[in-house]
Ligand code: ADP
């Protein structure tokens with residue numbers, strides 16, 4: 020056995036060295052927003068990508084204090100929750116729903132894939148049911164995530180005479196304006212499109228007494244903060260504000276305080292990454308080719324549904340081409356593809372028509388794709404937080420997942436025009 024990935028995740032484990040890892044480490048390729056300069060990879064600590072999924076400190080051991088039936092929410096909403104086959108609240112729901120129902124501002128921190136969306140949707144839908152004047156604004160960093168939140172909103176609000184619209188870039192704005200004018204209870208969007216609609220005076224942000232920032236640390240990071248300040252600045256001062264994320268640095272947490280009043284912090288995380296994800300590295304020597312090693316892995320039986328992250332849009336395209344040349348069926352998501360093909364690619368992957376999806380970090384945040392068996396970091400992420408979000412696309416809701424990070428090796432994929440310069444990777 021030549022390479023460590025052939026070993027059954029044994030020999031290369033150094034879980035103990037993993038324990039010391041902390042969020043917000045910078046792996047040496049620019050800053051957390053994906054921009055910034057290039058630094059030598061010698062600062063990368065490989066042990067951070069190695070961790071055995073643990074059954075012991077499993078969040079499942081937590082016994083929810085409430086049943087959904089205990090919450091003081093409308094009966095019709097409870098019925099919609101059962102229709103989604105949510106038997107009992109997940110930990111973050113158990114703790115956050117009562118606080119949001121009480122009208123508190125909340126900062127909710129919980130691992131990837133542990134039900135944060137319903138933790139804010141359920142209490143806010145209930146708030147609308149109790150007072151039809153209430154309107155909710157939900158802001159998310161990517162188009163796909165905004166659309167996904169809207170789809171969960173529609174499930175939970177089905178038959179309740181509550182209407183939501185997702186407003187994202189790259190999709191026809193006229194239809195979105197038409198929907199908004201028909202009357203809405205909730206608006207879910209990306210910062211850019213929301214700002215555009217506010218500037219066109221299609222929406223008056225003053226009517227939203229409730230706001231959710233999902234993936235809060237990303238929303239308050241450099242790339243979005245100007246837009247977020249603009250949006251929050253136009254909301255009423257008297258409002259309920261909630262933030263949710265799997266990662267939140269001290270710096271950004273301080274910023275949340277500027278936008279909220281006496282927030283309750285609810286934290287259910289026990290360590291940096293979800294304990295459901297088994298993590299290992301694949302070391303590649305300078306003479307080996309990453310694409311050869313990748314195809315070797317993808318040919319294996321247990322690599323059933325694989326999400327591969329590359330650093331740049333062109334890197335993603337080149338990798339998809341190379342995989343197709345090798346006979347694999349693969350699709351891609353990145354910021355240079357138009358929105359309808361991005362949506363189509365995601366749908367085919369979700370529905371198992373394509374088993375390999377290659378993406379930039381635009382797919383790293385929030386996406387809930389069932390049964391992803393493996394996340395492969397073909398290129399190392401910019402920051403440790405980006406890593407946490409990428410690998411959080413597998414091992415969701417108590418399922419086990421595997422994350423592999425390629426270390427070293429040449430990509431052998433350079434075409435003319437390939438740029439080493441990191442492109443802002445969240446678009
Ligand atoms: P997060 O935002 O924490 O990453 P999501 O809100 O995307 O997680 O939820 C992950 C998955 O868990 C979704 O498919 C969601 O439908 C499902 N889910 C949410 N709440 C429950 C629950 N109480 N019981 C079972 N499944 C749930």
Ligand code: MG
Pocket residue numbers: 135136233385
């Ligand atoms: Mg989420």
